[in-house]
Amino acid sequence: MRAFTKITARVAPFDRANIDTDAIIPKQFLKSIRRAGFGPYLFDEWRYLDHGEPEMDCSQRPLNPDFVLNKAQYQNAGILLARENFGCGSSREHAPWALEDFGFRVLIAPSFADIFYNNCFKNGLLPIALSAEIVDSLFKDLTDGYELSVDLESQTITTPAGREIAFDVDQNRKFRLLNGLDDIDLTLQHAEAIRAYETERAKRAPWLFSDAMTAKV
Amino acid sequence: MSGKTLYDKLWDDHVVFTEDDGSSLIYIDRHLVHEVTSPQAFEGLRLAGRKPWRQSRNLAVADHNVPTTHRDQGIADPISRLQVETLEKNCAEFGITEFSMADIRQGIVHVIGPEQGATLPGMTVVCGDSHTSTHGASGALAFGIGTSEVEHVLATQCLMQKKARNMLVKVEGQLRAGVTAKDIVLAIIGKIGTAGGNGYTLEFAGSAIRALSMEGRMTVCNMAIEAGARAGLIAVDETTIDYYRNRPLAPKGDDWFMAERMWRQLHSDADAVFDKVVELAAFDIVPQVTWGTSPELVAAVDGKIPDPARETDAGKRESMQRALQYMDLKPGQAIVDIYPDKVFIGSCTNSRIEDLRAAAVVAQGKKVADTIKLALVVPGSGLVKQQAEAEGLDKIFIEAGFEWRDPGCSMCLAMNADRLEPGERCASTSNRNFEGRQGYGGRTHLVSPAMAAAAAIAGHFVDVSRIQSGSQ
Numbered sequence: 001m002r003a004f005t006k007i008t009a010r011v012a013p014f015d016r017a018n019i020d021t022d023a024i025i026p027k028q029f030l031k032s033i034r035r036a037g038f039g040p041y042l043f044d045e046w047r048y049l050d051h052g053e054p055e056m057d058c059s060q061r062p063l064n065p066d067f068v069l070n071k072a073q074y075q076n077a078g079i080l081l082a083r084e085n086f087g088c089g090s091s092r093e094h095a096p097w098a099l100e101d102f103g104f105r106v107l108i109a110p111s112f113a114d115i116f117y118n119n120c121f122k123n124g125l126l127p128i129a130l131s132a133e134i135v136d137s138l139f140k141d142l143t144d145g146y147e148l149s150v151d152l153e154s155q156t157i158t159t160p161a162g163r164e165i166a167f168d169v170d171q172n173r174k175f176r177l178l179n180g181l182d183d184i185d186l187t188l189q190h191a192e193a194i195r196a197y198e199t200e201r202a203k204r205a206p207w208l209f210s211d212a213m214t215a216k217v
Numbered sequence: 218m219s220g221k222t223l224y225d226k227l228w229d230d231h232v233v234f235t236e237d238d239g240s241s242l243i244y245i246d247r248h249l250v251h252e253v254t255s256p257q258a259f260e261g262l263r264l265a266g267r268k269p270w271r272q273s274r275n276l277a278v279a280d281h282n283v284p285t286t287h288r289d290q291g292i293a294d295p296i297s298r299l300q301v302e303t304l305e306k307n308c309a310e311f312g313i314t315e316f317s318m319a320d321i322r323q324g325i326v327h328v329i330g331p332e333q334g335a336t337l338p339g340m341t342v343v344c345g346d347s348h349t350s351t352h353g354a355s356g357a358l359a360f361g362i363g364t365s366e367v368e369h370v371l372a373t374q375c376l377m378q379k380k381a382r383n384m385l386v387k388v389e390g391q392l393r394a395g396v397t398a399k400d401i402v403l404a405i406i407g408k409i410g411t412a413g414g415n416g417y418t419l420e421f422a423g424s425a426i427r428a429l430s431m432e433g434r435m436t437v438c439n440m441a442i443e444a445g446a447r448a449g450l451i452a453v454d455e456t457t458i459d460y461y462r463n464r465p466l467a468p469k470g471d472d473w474f475m476a477e478r479m480w481r482q483l484h485s486d487a488d489a490v491f492d493k494v495v496e497l498a499a500f501d502i503v504p505q506v507t508w509g510t511s512p513e514l515v516a517a518v519d520g521k522i523p524d525p526a527r528e529t530d531a532g533k534r535e536s537m538q539r540a541l542q543y544m545d546l547k548p549g550q551a552i553v554d555i556y557p558d559k560v561f562i563g564s565c566t567n568s569r570i571e572d573l574r575a576a577a578v579v580a581q582g583k584k585v586a587d588t589i590k591l592a593l594v595v596p597g598s599g600l601v602k603q604q605a606e607a608e609g610l611d612k613i614f615i616e617a618g619f620e621w622r623d624p625g626c627s628m629c630l631a632m633n634a635d636r637l638e639p640g641e642r643c644a645s646t647s648n649r650n651f652e653g654r655q656g657y658g659g660r661t662h663l664v665s666p667a668m669a670a671a672a673a674i675a676g677h678f679v680d681v682s683r684i685q686s687g688s689q
């Protein structure tokens with residue numbers, strides 16, 4: 001996984017609550033068996049005027065001029081600012097893949113849906129939950145070319161005016177993200193503990209460890 | 218010290234170890250796999266040269282992309298076909314059992330899990346799908362995960378998790394005739410909102426929940442995620458035990474008796490303390506119809522569409538306005554004056570035998586209205602289909618003018634050929650009414666199976682509880 005330490009990037013404001021994963025990446029794109037290449041289809045139904053299908057060449061498609069990410073001043077934005085309950089809906093990791101592939105590294109909102117929030121950390125994306133008041137003040141401050149600096153190590157956001165905003169992040173997730181660590185490697189370092197758990201559990205619940213767990217084909 | 222909640226018990230039982238910051242490595246008993254969220258996970262294993270930790274704990278099935286007609290001709294869409302074939306190849310390569318499209322046991326992953334006894338009380342159950350919460354109906358801790366976690370579970374049989382908080386949702390009293398599990402859960406979401414359960418595990422309790430069948434309980438837990446909670450739970454009782462007795466993968470002989478004894482402990486202790494408690498009176502719940510593009514935008518069938526102008530919260534007002542525009546509806550419009558173009562009975566929320574029976578009761582001897590372009594009934598699994606046919610439900614539907622299809626996710630998310638066209642309106646028994654969910658530009662109204670069938674017959678929404686109590 002790509003490590004995240006700090007960035008200074010342009011902010012794109014998306015003034016909407018409950019932006020769901022179906023909107024972030026519509027289901028027709030979930031048919032892909034690849035992990036990359038979802039960026040051009042991010043927010044597909046809102047971003048383009050036509051209906052998108054997987055493998056389409058997006059450079060030829062008509063853009064929706066009213067859609068925020070299509071505005072000139074938000075090109076190359078690295079930080080997305082949104083409202084409550086961002087990422088609600090499905091567990092599809094294609095949602096953070098698409099956001100990351102598009103170029104976002106940080107998401108700021110008053111709250112995130114749990115599964116989505118978790119998925120972000122696995123993909124080098126930092127979701128930051130701030131109080132609704134602070135998010136609102138950021139929306140109000142925002143002018144063309146507005147940039148924020150985000151430092152994960154010190155857990156602070158710095159505005160162009162020099163205002164520092166502290167944010168919370170789970171220490172375990174922070175450590176993994178800062179170092180770009182592979183979760184599976186970390187867990188496999190505890191293989192002995194997992195086996196010990198299985199041995200003990202097998203005494204209490206032997207049926208879970210019998211052949212009957214496998215459906216015969 | 219106060220007692221433990223059901224969630225506390227399930228959690229404690231699966232902790233391998235806990236780190237200083239409170240995150241725990243949790244052991245996963247059952248991993249369900251489907252074609253959409255697994256290809257990149259298998260690819261990850263392959264690239265790292267890893268093997269599944271325990272092959273027998275995984276069970277795979279293709280459901281999202283499968284066609285619901287002409288199965289023998291395979292999958293026409295080449296991209297869908299590749300995804301389903303990739304699942305088959307991956308399962309063969311990694312030694313994982315998969316129910317193929319031709320297998321009578323094939324179906325929606327959340328329908329076949331309990332049906333086979335692959336998901337059991339007391340288990341931790343995960344799947345790369347948010348509606349994994351369904352399996353919590355049997356007193357299992359079940360939640361959806363992303364693809365990175367699918368790979369993690371395949372490789373380690375564990376997940377790093379932080380414990381959620383406990384919320385109790387109590388529904389007391391008796392439901393009125395014609396009011397179902399779906400109406401209960403829509404009413405709950407209407408009350409607490411789609412973010413109300415964020416950070417919580419919901420336990421559904423109270424006499425109205427206890428009175429539900431396992432199928433009904435699954436409907437309720439299925440939609441816990443629509444209330445923002447990753448997991449929903451219902452305590453084990455006689456209904457649970459009866460349901461699992463003799464399921465193909467349920468423990469047998471002495472193991473069964475040992476399991477049963479253990480499962481009977483799976484309820485919150487009387488003195489358990491919840492972080493939050495929400496209460497609803499069953500008698501107040503009438504059949505529900507969503508009118509917006511989020512499940513919380515829901516109204517009683519005998520009600521009207523609320524006026525955004527009267528909403529004081531600016532954010533909410535705006536989402537209501539946007540929803541009304543997308544749905545092409547007006548404030549003050551009566552719900553019964555909404556006319557669907559299509560009707561969909563199916564999905565992991567409402568495609569079990571009891572759901573089909575409830576719809577068939579309404580459809581029996583009637584005809585689908587001329588204005589309805591398509592009315593689909595899609596059973597949740599091959600076995601549900603077989604059972605329904607044994608009961609003659611297929612004939613009732615077909616005679617009434619419904620189409621009787623093969624099992625899969627179908628028009629719940631329209632990844633296969635079943636979908637809405639732009640602007641079309643649908644009465645659907647599924648769980649999400651997001652923009653474009655059932656097809657680009659499509660408009661979804663979430664309802665119970667009986668309500669969907671009644672809308673198909675009448676051509677517009679009607680209060681099925683009135684039909685069923687004979688007062689209309």
Ligand code: SF4
Pocket residue numbers: 280281325326327346348564565566625626629630647648
């Ligand atoms: S039926 Fe719908 S909600 Fe359920 S698993 Fe399939 S697509 Fe997801």
